[in-house]
Amino acid sequence: MKIRAVNCMIDWLEFSVFGMTEIDVLKLMGINELIFDVKRGFYYERVLSYENIVQVSSGLKGNDSDKHEHIHVRLTGKGCRLLEQFYGTDDIRTEIRCRFILNEIKVSRMDIAVDYSMKFVIDYFHSALNKRLNGVKSIDHAGNFVSGLTLYLGSRKSEKFFRLYEKDFETGDFVNYKDRLELVLKNEYATFEMLNENLLIKIVSTYMNDIVWLEDDRRMLWSEMKNGQCEISPKIRHKKTTLKEKRDYILNTYGKTLKASAEMYGTKEITSAIHESVYSERDLRMIKNEKVINVMKYKKEAKKRDLSQRKVIDELKYHKGIWLDRPVYENGEIVRYEKQFVQQLEPDRDKLNQLSILAELNSEVG
Template identity: 25%
Template sequence: MKPPASNTGVLSSFESYLNPVVDWVQVTFKKFKIEKIIKDVLKLEAGFFTKNDFGFYGYKYSYQFNDILVLYNGDSDVSGMGVHLQMSGKGCRQLDFYLKAQQRTWKDFFMDCFNLETKCNFSRLDVSIDDVKTYFKIPQLVKKIKAGEIVSKFKYSYNFEKLKNSDGSNAGTTLYMGSPTSNVRFRFYEKNYEQAFKQGVEVEEIGDWNRYEIQMRNENATECAKVLSRDSNILYVVKSILNNYVRFTNKSDTDKYKYRWKTWRNWERFIEDAGNLSLYIRPEPKTFEDTYRWLIKQTSNSLKTVEIIENSLGINGELIERIMNSANLKPQHYEKIVNYLKQKSQFEDMEDSLPRDIEGRS
């Protein structure tokens, strides 16, 4: 099976004005080997994939089938990084094709991820809506924000306007909500201008086309994937996330409280009957195991460098000791220590996280 040469994931305006798209997937499995991921999650033949002696994100090797990438460290995964599946926008469009051939949906894909490994981790998940009716223009949203006619969980928005040097005319506006480092970020842009540039045609030939993207990372991405494993209505899910984070309004001259302002009609018609889907997850307390894995991944090279210098100078342990002495442990650090030590038989009688209790036992 081969994916179509060009598949934007968008139906014609006669078939659908709003088309939801899963646009990027990155998920890690810790307990299963690469063949299991390909067979039980992607449900493809391992023979379709090409093995590469290189990887990304710290992985040593990779298997690749078109734009579907599976990263791993071989049989000896001492770092515990597991197997990482990545599908870019193109990879997701290709999986669209295979899912239809398999008589599966994206709901089935996400369900299979969690059925294989309950605690699989989605480090990135992008979902979007292609709007070929254009309920509003992106510059209108920018104008609303500048007028203060927005209620949002995001502190800031950023807009970029592409201009033609020949005559100074607009060649596409992009609006971001949320910072590049946040776990949830929106991007609204005029995709018709993007496609016109790629195809070398006038934007009028493309017609109206906006894209509204949601980029999620880590626990927020995982939470959204869980929702999508239970709900096949991707459009409703995407709208509900948008509705939870932002609302465009009409300014009231008689009421100073923005949350009571009426919703802007264009936005109201677009959101329609969507709910409010919060992706907030209360963070679980960090454990010693989390700290240990982080040390291996982030500081092992630096500590090894210090050790080699100490051995070369014949001052074994002096530099490391200075590093240790500069630490300033807080209550949460002692709590982490106690929670770990209480798992060991010789420390079962530990009753609290007092520093002197721990130091006295060291």
């Protein structure tokens, strides 16, 4: 029997809304009538929580909080299902996107879950642990054969990874559930896929293309689990290869975390970790390449400047001329003078040489 996708949905969604107040976000989401528990969070001064499945946080902590003030919304899987029922839809992503279409939002995490008609986790388990696949650098697992297995393809700290687990064991419902595959996207990936029009199942299938199993039966099963594909932003897919790109990525992604850590625990450990770090061959190669890249950029800019200067000089040579006072006549009389640029082209040297030779010959004949 061929495996097929039974259900595809958002199973976790976190996003931040900028330029709006807490009450505006609640009203726009249509949940301002819910009764929330009010508490304090680690990163936020005020957290509204409804059964821990819907949270709306405000008052970002930190010295620069005014510059990055936003309202943060977190929906668990149950929270997504609750709002879908409330909105009368089966697509929470499209509903949220439409409600905040005129606002600036950033999605920090989005999990897309696909339930399948057959068990498959155990099929991939041994192959993954023995690294008989390409496309991921980190592989991890959790659980056991009694409580259910979970397999992670990709680092859980990365911007995207897959989680494969036995959903029937987790829920205790062995009739309606089999195994589930989840694609976890963060930050740029999550924001891009949240705002585009691609179907969820196609998004998952496209990211599945990154993983190639080395065994024929695993590769065939993985292919059967896909359902179409879509384009992924070239900007996001661009690998950060230079030292500057990696630095910018770290600052943009983890800058706030580092700041919060520095305010809470100080900078001694961070500074110590930097000074005590030992360069690998790859790091040294990257530093050397960065210097080469900078030299190449300088040479390229210098070449552009030289070329630009040569063009200016050529233009001056070609358009070299003089300003003359040109009389302006009215009724046959000069009423004023206007400046006029008269172009003087450089003489044709070859033609002058030919004329001089002819002149000499004529003089000799004469």
